[in-house]
Each structure stands twice: as C-alpha cells, then as structure tokens.
Amino acid sequence: MLSSDHLKLVFHTFRDQIDADNDRRERLIKASRDITSLSKKTIFLLHRSVLEAESLDEEQVYVKAARKGYEKLKEVQSIYATLGPELQGDQFWKHERQVSPGLQEYIEALSFAYYLEHGSLIPFADVQRSVSDSSGNPYFPLTVSDYLLGLSDLTGELMRFAISGLSRKGGRKKALGVCAFVRSCKSDFELFTPHIYELRKKQAVTANSLEKIEDTVYAIVVRSSEYDLPPEMLDDIVAQATSHGADRSRRPQSEANRADDDF
Secondary structure (H helix, E strand, C coil): CCCHHHHHHHHHHHHHHHHHHHHHHHHHHHHHHHHHHHHHHHHHHHHHHHHCCCCCCHHHHHHHHHHHHHHHHHHHHHHHHHHHHHHCCCHHHHCHHHHHHHHHHHHHHHHHHHHHHHCCCCCHHHHHHHCECCCCCECCCCCHHHHHHHHHHHHHHHHHHHHHHHHCCCHHHHHHHHHHHHHHHHHHHHHHCCCCHHHHHHHHHHHHHHHHHHHHHHHHHHHHHCCCCCHHHHHHHHHHHHHHHHHHHHHHHHHHHHHHHHC
C-alpha cells in the first residue's frame, strides 16, 4: 500500500504538470493575439503602400509594398521563434487551437504580400519555411487546414485591393485579373470543403467577395463599351469617378463630426 507521503508527492507532480500546461496555454493565447494584431497591421500597411504610391509603374509599386510587408512580418516570425520551445513534440497538437487563429491571420498577411510580388498563391513550403529557424528546422508543423484557411481569408483582401485600386492607372485591368484569380481560388478550394469543416464557412465569404468584384468589373466593362475611348482616357474617367465617390462618402461623416463639435 502506498504511504500518504508518496500519494502527496504523486499528486503534487500532477498539480505541477497541470499548472505548467495552463501557463503554456495562456502564453500561447497571448502570443496568438499579438500575432493577429501584427498581421492585421501588415495587411493595412500593404493596402496603404499601394494606394499612396506615387509611381506609375504598378509592378514596382507592388514589389515595394510586398517588401514592406515582409519586413513587418519579421516581428511575427520573431514571436514564433520564441514559441518554438513551447510547441515541441506533442505540445503543438495539444495546443493547436490556441495557435491556429493567429497563424491563419499571419498566412493571410504573408500570402497577400506574396501575391503583390508574384501574382499567385504562396506555396505551402514557403509558408513552412517562414516559421522555421535559419537551419530550416520548423518551430512547429504547418497543417494543411491552417494553410488553406489562411489562403481563403486572402480573397477578402483581394476584393478590397481590386476595388480600391480602380483609382490607379491600370486599375481596370488589375480588377479583371483579380476577379479571375479569386474565381479560380474559390473553385479549387471547393475540393477541400468535405475534409475541412471551417473551409465551408469561409467559402461563403469568398463567394460574397467574388460577387462584389464581379459586380464592379461588370459595371466597368459595360460602361467602357459605351465609349469609344483609349484605355488611358477610360482609366482617367474611372479614377475621377472613384475619387468623387470617395469624397461624397466622406462628406457626410465630416459634416456629422462638425455637428458633434458644435454640439
């Protein structure tokens, strides 16, 4: 029969293991929130870098924006480097639910920067390499579900990118290209929906984003067919229309703010 002292020692060991596991879980949740915040800031930086660029060479603009995004995401990668020891062995699978939300947001930001530079989806191996040390050893294994769910979120940012970019030279052509790309992504992701439950939900969001892009592109193509004008002149007309629309949308808010100040 076990002595009472031995039983206490056994239960103290269990207590220490549970406490250590709970502390690790809290650290991972906090890190995931920090990663999510940094990834969102990177996405905003990418949009802003494209919209505020003064260069007329769109490829140069996109590459510069992507490099800014990669630089910002180094902050996220440094966080993953510190989390590496916490996620060794079966610890990653035990705490995957705490890691997954931030990881998907990171993949969304990384894939957006990659799309701006290359015009395609970032490969699985490149994402895994980005969360590995200098020797190529992963901090944790990247799952296919997190990879696909992060890429699925990208379609929403591409919708914003296509519509907001209409005010730039070549914006009409870029919107057409993004529309075809998002349509292809939705079609390809559909093959995985039976295997990844959350992807089915995100496909509905992707369909909504695609519909918005298609409506915008359709309106541009129809209106463009009404005028026998050079593409450059049509770009100017679209840019003026979108800038005037933005001014009108900001004016009521500005008037409301002045009213609040007067009150």
